[in-house]
Amino acid sequence: MKIDPANPADLSAQIAKAIRDAIISGALPVDERLPSEAELAEQFDVSRPTVREALKRLAAQSLIRTQRGATGGAFVNRLRFEDAYGQQITTSTLLLSMNDVSFATACEARYALERACAPLSAARRTADHLATMRAEAHRQSQPGLTDEAFCASDVAFHRALVDAAGNPVLSYQLAGAVEAMQPLMNMITFSARDRERIIALHTAIADAIEAQDSAQADENLANLAAYTQELAQDVIAKRAAKAREK
Amino acid sequence: MKIDPANPADLSAQIAKAIRDAIISGALPVDERLPSEAELAEQFDVSRPTVREALKRLAAQSLIRTQRGATGGAFVNRLRFEDAYGQQITTSTLLLSMNDVSFATACEARYALERACAPLSAARRTADHLATMRAEAHRQSQPGLTDEAFCASDVAFHRALVDAAGNPVLSYQLAGAVEAMQPLMNMITFSARDRERIIALHTAIADAIEAQDSAQADENLANLAAYTQELAQDVIAKRAAKAREK
DNA sequence: CGCAATCATATGTCAGACGTTTAATTGTCT
DNA sequence: AGACAATTAAACGTCTGACATATGATTGCG
Numbered sequence: 001m002k003i004d005p006a007n008p009a010d011l012s013a014q015i016a017k018a019i020r021d022a023i024i025s026g027a028l029p030v031d032e033r034l035p036s037e038a039e040l041a042e043q044f045d046v047s048r049p050t051v052r053e054a055l056k057r058l059a060a061q062s063l064i065r066t067q068r069g070a071t072g073g074a075f076v077n078r079l080r081f082e083d084a085y086g087q088q089i090t091t092s093t094l095l096l097s098m099n100d101v102s103f104a105t106a107c108e109a110r111y112a113l114e115r116a117c118a119p120l121s122a123a124r125r126t127a128d129h130l131a132t133m134r135a136e137a138h139r140q141s142q143p144g145l146t147d148e149a150f151c152a153s154d155v156a157f158h159r160a161l162v163d164a165a166g167n168p169v170l171s172y173q174l175a176g177a178v179e180a181m182q183p184l185m186n187m188i189t190f191s192a193r194d195r196e197r198i199i200a201l202h203t204a205i206a207d208a209i210e211a212q213d214s215a216q217a218d219e220n221l222a223n224l225a226a227y228t229q230e231l232a233q234d235v236i237a238k239r240a241a242k243a244r245e246k
Numbered sequence: 247m248k249i250d251p252a253n254p255a256d257l258s259a260q261i262a263k264a265i266r267d268a269i270i271s272g273a274l275p276v277d278e279r280l281p282s283e284a285e286l287a288e289q290f291d292v293s294r295p296t297v298r299e300a301l302k303r304l305a306a307q308s309l310i311r312t313q314r315g316a317t318g319g320a321f322v323n324r325l326r327f328e329d330a331y332g333q334q335i336t337t338s339t340l341l342l343s344m345n346d347v348s349f350a351t352a353c354e355a356r357y358a359l360e361r362a363c364a365p366l367s368a369a370r371r372t373a374d375h376l377a378t379m380r381a382e383a384h385r386q387s388q389p390g391l392t393d394e395a396f397c398a399s400d401v402a403f404h405r406a407l408v409d410a411a412g413n414p415v416l417s418y419q420l421a422g423a424v425e426a427m428q429p430l431m432n433m434i435t436f437s438a439r440d441r442e443r444i445i446a447l448h449t450a451i452a453d454a455i456e457a458q459d460s461a462q463a464d465e466n467l468a469n470l471a472a473y474t475q476e477l478a479q480d481v482i483a484k485r486a487a488k489a490r491e492k
Numbered sequence: 493c494g495c496a497a498t499c500a501t502a503t504g505t506c507a508g509a510c511g512t513t514t515a516a517t518t519g520t521c522t
Numbered sequence: 523a524g525a526c527a528a529t530t531a532a533a534c535g536t537c538t539g540a541c542a543t544a545t546g547a548t549t550g551c552g
């Protein structure tokens with residue numbers, strides 16, 4: 001763990017970086033206990049609050065966890081996929097909402113990625129994944145469903161499709177792309193006919209995955225992508241028309 | 247911004263969550279200035295150090311930035327793709343190294359995702375992207391190159407391929423998958439013949455992208471994926487053999 | 493030997509203070 | 523009156539010292 005320059009600003013950021021680098025390089029293995037706050041303060045020649053700010057930065061990234069008590073302290077945290085999902089989704093959602101990413105761009109990315117894992121899903125799908133996909137498709141056909149609930153189910157369906165690939169790295173990377181789309185999807189109003197067609201495509205996808213027919217799954221995903229884009233176009237066009245009226 | 251329960255533990259985490267939720271919900275728009283630390287301390291009825299710890303957590307996620315001086319304070323930060331790349335790569339790298347993700351799994355995910363954006367890259371590639379790909383392929387053929395430098399160039403080549411798709415969301419999602427592979431790739435020793443074959447495939451990919459031949463690009467990527475897996479298998483097999491000797 | 497009380501350690505929080513940065517205000521000179 | 527310099531005020535960054543609380547280890551007693 002290195003020293004900081006005599007620059008007396010951003011000390012907590014510098015300390016956080018030093019510890020982070022040590023973790024990334026492997027110098028601090030998982031579950032290793034860091035020195036106590038008082039010891040770190042002495043090592044870096046800063047006060048305890050400054051050290052604490054640095055540790056909180058790392059805790060925010062799930063790089064460390066802290067325990068109180070006699071044998072407590074800060075420990076290098078094993079970063080789990082489940083923990084990373086949340087951060088990934090938060091970041092992706094904010095990226096899309098804060099950068100005026102168009103529906104078309106986000107949608108294109110999402111379906112490109114999903115189609116990438118469809119062949120793997122077809123090859124490896126388990127009964128569990130299929131059951132989830134069927135259940136969500138069925139939920140989507142219920143009459144009183146709000147648009148928001150419909151979208152949530154849509155996300156669940158696609159997550160099951162992705163998880164069926166049996167590759168946690170893929171699932172992790174796609175979690176952001178799929179979930180971050182939800183706020184954008186929520187802007188769309190789905191008519192009964194729209195839903196019918198989407199559900200039909202979902203069912204077709206589930207059928208193809210069950211039959212391990214990769215090409216069929218890909219084709220249906222492509223159709224779903226095109227149809228989703230089409231629906232979004234309509235929404236945008238109608239909104240533009242309304243804006244002109246005013 | 248909501249109050250905290252009377253639970254006097256994890257106050258800074260609770261405050262951070264309250265502010266984070268406000269940002270995500272849009273209640274706090276981009277570039278909005280948060281109340282000063284003293285005001286926040288009063289509002290939440292905690293001390294200033296506690297507020298500061300909360301703000302540092304948010305700063306670690308690039309959700310806010312702070313400025314010193316008379317008109318300073320904490321401002322809601324516009325999360326940019328470039329900022330998010332770094333976090334994505336750090337998280338992905340740690341996920342792979344801390345969870346004993348096999349080379350095969352990571353490699354499969356990476357190439358599946360890359361093949362997903364190859365058609366888009368073929369359609370939209372610019373002269374810039376092509377030039378980068380060619381330059382990296384050429385760099386890889388230089389004689390004295392270390393294995394590490396070879397891997398770094400490999401990453402740069404593939405990033406250019408991904409960026410050529412012209413979709414920032416895709417680039418962001420793939421940044422993690424591609425860059426996180428580098429430490430794993432660094433474990434491989436590339437013989438001159440290995441390199442030759444990889445460079446040939448890189449060149450073939452660049453050719454296909456230039457010719458906007460999506461199918462050809464996909465085929466070469468599939469070959470590269472298979473070959474990379476094969477090389478890794480060899481390394482693993484040799485390592486296992488050595489382990490048996492001992 | 494087992495259980496309870498005590499202790500030591502480390503994090504969580506608080507209060508008050510000082511230094512530094514930065515922009516706005518004020519004041520003075522031309 | 524206008525331009526430039528000095529002052530002021532607001533806010534973050536840091537430090538010191540202290541107390542509260544949680545928790546494992548130690549000690550002491552029955």
